[in-house]
Amino acid sequence: MNHVYNRLTELLCDVFEDDSLVARPDLTEDQVVGWDSLAHARLIFAVERAFGVEFAPSQISSFKNLGELAELIEAKIAKRP
């Protein structure tokens, strides 16, 4: 799981152009300046490319914090053949 969070930290810093961001399970949209729906899509796009996974539409908008996103990524990676 640490690997997922480390990679998510890199992606967050890149998408939001803010090197102080650190991925942690309880991080939510409200805590990051500029996390709007376009930034959300950019983050998901970056996550899909970085981890080689693809999300269902309802999964993209359903996670409430980064912890839920990380769990989803783990589950997708585990399901891969």
Add this chain to the structure above:
Amino acid sequence: MNAPSFEFLAFAAAIALLIHVSNAPGWRRAILVLANVALVLSFTHDPKQLAPFAVLLAFGFVSMKAMESYRSRAAFIPLVVGLLFAFFWLKRYAFVPHYLYLPFTYLTIGMSYVFFRILHLVIDAYHDALPERLSIAAYASYTLNFTCLISGPIQLYQDYRRTETEEPLRLNVELAGKAASRIVAGFFKVSVLSPVLLYAQQQCIALLGTQLTFSDRVVDAGVALALFPIYLYFNFAGYTDFVIGVAGFLGLQLPENFNKPFLAGGVIDFWTRWHMTLSNWLKTYVYLPLLLSSMRRFPAAKTQAYLGVFAYFVTFFLVGAWHGQSAKFLFFGLLTGLGISVNKWYEFVMTQRLGRVGYRDLGAQPAYAALARAMNFTWFCITMLWFWSNWQQLGGFAALLGTPAIILAILGTLIAAVFVLSALKSLGWVERLNVQPLRAAWYTALAVITVSVAVALNAPAPHVVYRAF
């Protein structure tokens, strides 16, 4: 059966008594399915009038089952296209050739809201994102949920299932009190407040044709412009309050549909506060997939802001166009899409200039925020012209008023909105007052007024505008 109505309330009370006989999930689901069927049959018993709706539901169920079992892209796209066509055809959208329309009247109440639920199930089944394989009972319980069949709100199955069978809300004094308050507030908004506002707006329109002075015409047009969105808000938000309260007595939690929309600081913010479940549905199933697929095709970071503006335009054009079957709603959709795209573009430019934190701080400046709120409200009032009137009527108003009066009416609405909405914003502390006896007295007074008006008028509650969509 209309909602809100005393008949609907009595029906829901009977269902609430039955559903609490047992906590077994099977019992709850069975009662909910029976209640759904009973509500549908209250509109018509004629099998011919029920058949098109039943065929749409059956088509949806078969499509979902096919996707659960096969998840084939080759079948997914034709099924989604087929469902879209079936919906547009049955709802008689203007762009469907008229000779294809079914030559008889049939039930369409709630069809839009049921369609959104069906499409969500089929898409999520294809992506293996449903929490379970749905039985026909689960499908009927969810898609026809009687508490929100008529005009939503639109809830995803994952959220519906949680309080339908997994963890129903525990009905205690606190929940019953909150649910009853929502029912009373909703009934009051739909039956008392919104008809008064509509009457006032119609009087303003009627007065336009009389011999008014220039300044009276300006004021009259401005008031007519501003009153319709306020009427629509109380009409639809009142219905939503009512059904959320009714669902609470059944242990069901429905999503909120409104969050003080006229206090929004821009068009994008507005659509996260007005008919929220429709906006969220389209954000999930249109905006994000469209934007992501565009990003996959054009991955350069520089293009992403343009793609975002484009995806916003398409999504909110659909939001507007969904509101009606005739061509004027396509124009309403164009204006809605245009407003939100310009807002997104402005956000992008300002963020480039001021930085994310600088732009956020600008939005927090009271004068800037007041102007932004008023501009959003005035823009919504203008787009609503194509909602409550048509091109011919608009031509008539324009001829009566003349260009200077139209411009001054719009400016007057904007200036009034700056002050009125700022005053409303500053009243937030009243809402935070939680004095129980005051709340009880307030809702008792609303209930007495609502019942008195209903008895005095001896007429059913007015229809909810969104029932037609």
